[in-house]
Amino acid sequence: MIDSHKSELGALWNIVTLLADGEFHSGEDLGGILGVSRAAVWKHLQKLEGFGVGLSSVKGRGYRIQGGLDLLDAEKIKANLTSKEDLDLRVFAQLDSTNSFLMREQNPSRKICLAEFQSAGRGRRGRVWVSPLAQNIYCSIGWEFDGGVAALEGLSLAIGVAVVRTLQIAGVNDVTLKWPNDVLHQNKKLAGILIEVMGDPVGCCQVVVGVGLNVAMQHNQINDIDQPWTALNSLLAKEAKSTMERNYLAAAMIDNLIAILTDYHQTGFARYHSEWMQKAAYLGDRVVLRNGQQTVTGRFSGVSSTGALCLETDLGEQTFHGGELSLRSLS
Numbered sequence: 642m643i644d645s646h647k648s649e650l651g652a653l654w655n656i657v658t659l660l661a662d663g664e665f666h667s668g669e670d671l672g673g674i675l676g677v678s679r680a681a682v683w684k685h686l687q688k689l690e691g692f693g694v695g696l697s698s699v700k701g702r703g704y705r706i707q708g709g710l711d712l713l714d715a716e717k718i719k720a721n722l723t724s725k726e727d728l729d730l731r732v733f734a735q736l737d738s739t740n741s742f743l744m745r746e747q748n749p750s751r752k753i754c755l756a757e758f759q760s761a762g763r764g765r766r767g768r769v770w771v772s773p774l775a776q777n778i779y780c781s782i783g784w785e786f787d788g789g790v791a792a793l794e795g796l797s798l799a800i801g802v803a804v805v806r807t808l809q810i811a812g813v814n815d816v817t818l819k820w821p822n823d824v825l826h827q828n829k830k831l832a833g834i835l836i837e838v839m840g841d842p843v844g845c846c847q848v849v850v851g852v853g854l855n856v857a858m859q860h861n862q863i864n865d866i867d868q869p870w871t872a873l874n875s876l877l878a879k880e881a882k883s884t885m886e887r888n889y890l891a892a893a894m895i896d897n898l899i900a901i902l903t904d905y906h907q908t909g910f911a912r913y914h915s916e917w918m919q920k921a922a923y924l925g926d927r928v929v930l931r932n933g934q935q936t937v938t939g940r941f942s943g944v945s946s947t948g949a950l951c952l953e954t955d956l957g958e959q960t961f962h963g964g965e966l967s968l969r970s971l972s
Contacts, residue, residue, distance in 0.1 A: 650758070652676070653688060654734045657775070663709025665702040692758055693773020693858075710775040711857070711887045713755055721892035724899045728753055737761040738770075739781035740835055740851040749783025749847055755891060762853065764833050770853050771866050778854040778891055784902045789843040793836070795910025795948025797822045797963065800834050800850055802913045803897035805920055807854075808832075810893045811873060812882045817922035820950050821963050824854075825922055828970075829871040831855055850898060856887060910948040918943055926972040928952070932965060941968075 650657070655674050659666055668679040675685050686696055686704060698704045715732040722728075729752045736742050736756040740763060743749040756779045762770030772779055786792045801818045808816055808824070808831075817825045824832035832854040840846035855872035874884045885893075901913070910917075918924070923941045930937045930952065937959070939952035949960040950968065 650692070650735050653685070653692075656686070657689070657694070657710065657734075658712065660696075660704065660706045661710040661712050661775070663706060665699065665705045667703040671704060689774075693776060712775055713757060713891060714888055715755075717888040718755075718892045718895070721889055722896055724896050726899055726903070727751065728895075728899075730754075730895075732756070734758065735760060738763050738851075739779050740837055740849050743781050743783045743849045744837055744839060746783065748785075749849055750785040751783065753780065753782045753895060755780045763851075764835060764853070770833065770835075772853070773858060776857040776859075777872075778852070778856055778887060778894060780854075780891060780894060781849055781851040782895065782898055782902070784848050784850065785845065786848055786906055787845050788906065789841060789846055790838060791843075792906055792909075793838065793846075793848060794962075795913075795944075796848070796850075796905060797834050797836050798917050798944065798948045799901050799905065799910050799913045800836070800852065800898065802916050802920075803901050804832050804834070804852060804854065804894070805916075806897045807890070807894045808873070811877070811885045811890060812880070813873060813876050816920065818917055818920045819922040820944060820968050821948070821966075823922075826871050826876060828922075829869040831871055831873065831876075850902070852894065852898070854890075854894070856890065857884075909946075911946045914944070914946050914948075923968070923970045923972070926970050929969050929971055930961060931967045931969070937961075938971065 652675055656671060668682045672679045672682045677685060689696060694706060696704055697707050713732045715730055719730055731754050733756045735758045737760050739754050739756050742754050743752060758774040759772035759779050762772035764770045798821060801824060804824050805816055819825050822834040823830055835851040837849045838846050857874045858872045877884050921943060926941055928941045939954035942951045942953050944950055945960060949962050952959050
């Protein structure tokens with residue numbers, strides 16, 4: 642079940658749900674849904690290309706989305722959750738950003754939203770998160786913490802561990818975690834994490850944890866990502882492994898997120914330190930750390946028990962915490 646908040650998709654969402662089966666549908670049927678003549682159908686369907694959906698047509702047979710779409714369904718996701726937490730979970734056809742949606746809520750705690758399409762998906766440091774329709778997982782969850790931002794040290798790294806656990810369930814094990822918020826496969830971005838905070842910085846605060854996971858995105862459909870990337874299904878195909886339905890994948894992701902968020906106020910990052918280090922990208926490599934125009938180079942020796950990055954430099958070992966820092970390998 643999809644929330645009725647459709648925005649720009651409008652009547653096209655009804656077309657998407659019909660064409661999701663991957664079968665041909667006549668221009669007459671589609672015109673009836675759109676409320677236009679059969680001759681005008683193609684003009685309207687071309688709008689779907691702006692959402693990252695590829696269509697094909699055959700004269701006399703109609704239109705189809707080759708391979709179909711694996712659409713999210715809130716009830717299916719809920720049915721596959723193992724967590725017993727009382728959660729408010731919603732799936733939207735379109736949002737500007739799942740994180741932005743929850744940040745606008747008066748109390749986002751224990752609320753979860755997923756979207757099939759983000760018109761203004763966001764990554765860390767203000768970067769755009771490209772979000773084609775019905776191909777990936779865009780998920781945000783709100784949680785309440787006492788103790789202010791100090792209680793959140795290392796949380797983005799722990800969430801990375803949750804993503805790795807989810808990928809292992811899906812059948813992909815050889816991924817790495819790049820400090821502080823990326824999941825990589827052979828140095829190509831597979832998933833990203835965005836954490837935002839509101840409320841009392843030294844008391845009770847609300848945290849919104851956003852995860853974007855590339856699932857079925859195809860390189861021939863996406864041209865505006867400015868860094869190497871990969872997607873889960875293509876990795877599974879290379880190993881001749883079967884793919885996992887997105888509803889099951891979303892449920893596994895949410896379960897793993899909740900498992901960490903529930904106890905994090907007691908355990909902090911220390912519980913996940915060893916697990917993170919086992920997947921650390923660039924460990925032992927010479928790296929450069931950038932903060933605006935300032936740079937520091939050194940050898941990446943890992944992270945502390947609170948999630949701070951540790952660099953061996955000419956001045957000795959230095960530690961760095963999150964913020965607007967960016968890490969790159971020099972190897």
